[in-house]
Amino acid sequence: MSNLIDFKAILVIALIFLPLERLLPLHAEQSPTRRHWLNDVVYLVFNGILIKTGLLVVIGVAMLAAHRLVPDSLTAAIQSQPVWLQAIEVLLIADTGFYLAHRTFHAVPFLWRFHSIHHSIEEMDWLAAHRVHPVDQILTKSASFLPVFALGFSSSAILIFTLVYQWQSLLIHSNTRIRFGPLKWLLASPQFHHWHHANQREAYDKNFAGQLPFLDMLGGTLFMPDRMPEKYGVDDPVPHLYHQQLAYPFVANAAALAPRELASETPRER
Template sequence: MRNLFGPMFFFGFIGLAVFMISHGAPLGWLPALLVTAIVLAYAGERRWPYQANWNKSQKDSARDYTHAAVNETFNVLGVAAIPLLAMWLPDSGLWPNDWPLGFQLLLVVPLADLGITLVHYASHRWPLLWRLHAVHHSVTRMYGLNGLMKHPLHQMLEALGGTLPLLLLGMPVEVAALLAFAITIQLLLQHSNVDMRTGWLRHVFAWAPVHRLHHLKYGTAGDVNFALFFSFWDRLLGTALDSQRYTVTDNDLGIGNRPDYPVAYLAQLIEPFRREHPAYPPAPVPPALHEVLIKDS
């Protein structure tokens, strides 16, 4: 099951969502399907944990639930607003409305992935964007719900980067809803605490074994593996790190030069707008990781 968990979770839930909507099910069924996915993600983390202590709350569970609830609510509102946006946007006539819904989703996922990946990449290089994105990197354990732990403003910027070109092309609301659902499924897999074995699929999908390295707290060591869906974007950016020889622990996570980063939800919303931040030296790279980075870079 460690070998099958990623593919079954990804293709199973997204395929079921496409099947349901293609056969007339209302979009209101997608939140219920998402709740089912979250429950199964939790069950998998407890059955096959990568780090058993990551399944234990560090007084962060209520905060993470709040982040998830707020950000998913904004996602739903964003999808619901698409018909209103369509009234203001010109009809380009370019959207392939005659394609089956599944093929339309196959079209939008890599395009949205590119836009989101570029915003993510920029967020590690532009200080103003990093202030917002740092909320996501403040976690000291990784499990599925961490993928939904983002500052709402940064989530909005990523969403615009991934969907604005598609909306200008005339993406319909059903496709947008399926895209939002697919992104959430991918975020659950990308931050999962399941000890999944992805084999050659790690060269295609940016699931947890690939993405955990992005959350390393050691300066620029974590400036790798930015992609949301597909690993090949990082190969094109020159930011791919494909190491299977280092086990990430909670000591490796967080923001190395901000060990005091706020934990509470409201404090995290305010933190990017504080003018002064305490100065701490960067966290030193452990010798075992340093050796891996040299060999795999």
């Protein structure tokens, strides 16, 4: 039954984003069946199993220790708040965790091997948002969700954040020219996140937040000019098939995967 529900969700998402990308395209020449789209379908269908399993293990083990560290009085105070306020707090805490983890994946060469899979996207769309190595996703999501679970936020508040995060993640990767106007400084938009994926020197290691651009403003990593990127992807030798990409971080040449700021003599290697 859970698999059936997942496939229904996939169908709903496709029925929303496929027409949206045709009606308001950023790159009108880009086809829904662009290069490597079948590989990203594999990620969409199968990657969730590995990620959910890993999250259950990592967060489950961490929570055993966290419950001993968080006072019951703090948990009670958090749970006494209205759900809407808890949801805002969850967003702030979770996206701060995401920002820090995401920035670390760019800065540490071994972790970049996993994250480079996601940055190998050369044509942005809603489907490509799913191309994320399970290790990358498990650790990054753990950094987001562990603090809010440990502090005892209500399941309703966490669910609200999860739904907003999932839909916004698809939107910011999508091949759409949707602009947020003044809200672009408050909420992550396609304009904000497309620059994070840009294979252009000026945009390297920018825009790490998942939902709140002001975190990048505070961290000195915000880059959001009015124009859109000309090129996406990485120069790392990332293979094109799902099973090869799963293995790639463990067999890749470490010298070819240094973070960009540590590899100034090589083209777009991070």
